[in-house]
Amino acid sequence: MTFEEFVAARLAALMRYATVVTCDPPLAEDVVQDVMIRAQQRWDHIGALDKPEFYVKRMILNEFLSWRRRWAARVGQLHETLLPAVPDHAGLVDERDALLRQIAALPPRQRAVLALRYFDDRSDADIAALLGCSEATVRSHSSRALAALRASYAKEGELAR
Amino acid sequence: MTQDELIRAAFARAADFTPDEQAVRRTLLERDAKRRGRRTMLFAGGLAAAATGAAAVGLPIVLRSSRDPDVTYPPDIPMGDVPASGNLRAAMALRPTYLPAGVRETVRMASLGMPTVTQVRSWFDGDVSVRLDLGHYEGSGPLDDTTRITTINGLTAWSNEAPDESRITWLINPRAVARLTVRGLSDAAEVARRVARSVTADRDAAVEVPVRFGWLPAGIPRDQMTIAVTPGPSGDRYYEVATASVDSDTYEVPRQFSLSFVPKPEVSAGEPVTVRGRQGSYSRGTLSVQHTDGRWLVLNAAAEEPLSVLVRVVNEVQIGPEPANDWFGTR
Numbered sequence: 001m002t003f004e005e006f007v008a009a010r011l012a013a014l015m016r017y018a019t020v021v022t023c024d025p026p027l028a029e030d031v032v033q034d035v036m037i038r039a040q041q042r043w044d045h046i047g048a049l050d051k052p053e054f055y056v057k058r059m060i061l062n063e064f065l066s067w068r069r070r071w072a073a074r075v076g077q078l079h080e081t082l083l084p085a086v087p088d089h090a091g092l093v094d095e096r097d098a099l100l101r102q103i104a105a106l107p108p109r110q111r112a113v114l115a116l117r118y119f120d121d122r123s124d125a126d127i128a129a130l131l132g133c134s135e136a137t138v139r140s141h142s143s144r145a146l147a148a149l150r151a152s153y154a155k156e157g158e159l160a161r
Numbered sequence: 162m163t164q165d166e167l168i169r170a171a172f173a174r175a176a177d178f179t180p181d182e183q184a185v186r187r188t189l190l191e192r193d194a195k196r197r198g199r200r201t202m203l204f205a206g207g208l209a210a211a212a213t214g215a216a217a218v219g220l221p222i223v224l225r226s227s228r229d230p231d232v233t234y235p236p237d238i239p240m241g242d243v244p245a246s247g248n249l250r251a252a253m254a255l256r257p258t259y260l261p262a263g264v265r266e267t268v269r270m271a272s273l274g275m276p277t278v279t280q281v282r283s284w285f286d287g288d289v290s291v292r293l294d295l296g297h298y299e300g301s302g303p304l305d306d307t308t309r310i311t312t313i314n315g316l317t318a319w320s321n322e323a324p325d326e327s328r329i330t331w332l333i334n335p336r337a338v339a340r341l342t343v344r345g346l347s348d349a350a351e352v353a354r355r356v357a358r359s360v361t362a363d364r365d366a367a368v369e370v371p372v373r374f375g376w377l378p379a380g381i382p383r384d385q386m387t388i389a390v391t392p393g394p395s396g397d398r399y400y401e402v403a404t405a406s407v408d409s410d411t412y413e414v415p416r417q418f419s420l421s422f423v424p425k426p427e428v429s430a431g432e433p434v435t436v437r438g439r440q441g442s443y444s445r446g447t448l449s450v451q452h453t454d455g456r457w458l459v460l461n462a463a464a465e466e467p468l469s470v471l472v473r474v475v476n477e478v479q480i481g482p483e484p485a486n487d488w489f490g491t492r
Binding site: 029036114149 | 445463
């Protein structure tokens with residue numbers, strides 16, 4: 001597969017993947033662009049792999065989790081464009097949107113694990129390979145993230161009462 | 162709906178916000194064309210019209226000599242080195258001479274010893290922010306559907322505007338690009354243009370941090386760092402230093418260490434660890450310990466590292482005299 005064919009076939013899916021992992025559409029665009037430029041430069045190597053898309057997804061994750069990106073987030077580079085807290089037509093914030101805001105507030109690695117498990121349907125082994133950590137670490141991130149979401153959900157419920 | 166089903170639905174909802182991939186696709190095609198040495202017209206209409214007679218798209222185009230006489234750009238950006246001892250310090254290359262009322266500078270970041278320069282300065286006033294980035298020019302401006310070609314002080318510039326946000330990118334020399342972003346103002350475009358036009362070489366400003374790595378594991382470059390002073394949640398001064406990210410061909414998570422010296426750690430309590438002769442705390446790749454002056458050292462490892470490595474890195478962190486950094490919180 002040439003790089004052009006890969007872009008034609010998979011770019012839209014990679015943008016969706018990056019948007020879900022980052023919970024930040026402008027950042028997702030930045031990350032995908034930077035990664036695809038590097039992938040283009042190394043396509044002779046990447047294109048020869050068994051699973052080039054898997055490899056590119058790892059690059060996207062690594063770019064998102066890198067210190068440079070986290071620093072950028074702290075100094076206000078990121079846009080909080082995802083899901084402004086606007087009540088829906090019934091006067092209630094949609095349950096999914098509320099949960100997504102809670103997911104967006106999780107630490108990046110925890111958020112990435114949930115996105116890979118629930119959006120990308122990856123096994124713990126795949127997620128461990130993508131994140132470069134052990135399966136036990138993946139499970140730990142996942143259980144902490146789910147516990148945080150449950151706690152946050154319970155708190156919101158209390159506030160709503 | 163179960164929690165699992167709700168999470169799946171939430172992520173599906175997030176995917177609804179996916180940006181249009183056309184801008185990325187166009188950038189890749191443009192780079193590919195350059196790589197192959199073809200002459201190509203990006204923005205066939207717009208740029209050609211803006212740069213009358215200039216066909217060398219992607220190269221700096223001086224349209225006319227209309228530079229503000231008080232504005233000078235450094236012909237080259239000297240890349241500071243990581244000194245063998247003492248505080249880490251970098252000179253800031255650019256400064257704006259005009260800023261909107263009320264904003265105060267609370268962020269400076271600069272690379273040291275890197276192959277290409279990266280610097281950031283930011284001013285804030287509530288939701289209003291002005292950010293000035295300096296980076297390496299990679300052969301093209303920011304190209305997407307909202308980009309407008311313009312000029313700043315007679316030099317090619319790219320402008321991107323949203324309702325209360327405006328970004329102007331321009332070449333200050335053939336290798337360096339400046340980017341000015343204004344957010345939170347109804348007249349952001351006008352303000353951004355005015356601030357960008359005022360940006361000039363800075364001969365005085367610097368950023369300095371009082372912490373530096375002593376020991377680092379083999380393979381982590383000691384001569385390439387990024388340093389930063391940023392505001393903490395309460396407006397306190399945070400010092401940060403990070404090693405260069407070590408990429409590998411296999412794209413394992415890059416090995417990288419970032420160290421913060423802060424009034425208060427942002428991490429929750431974790432496993433107790435003895436470090437620097439005191440009880441510290443380790444949690445998920447982050448090791449924190451209180452320094453004798455009350456502030457905290459917080460080390461974060463991007464990749465998984467043995468706890469013993471983190472402990473040794475923190476044990477050997479060197480803390481120097483408090484730098485002046487009296488620019489913090491001023492204009």
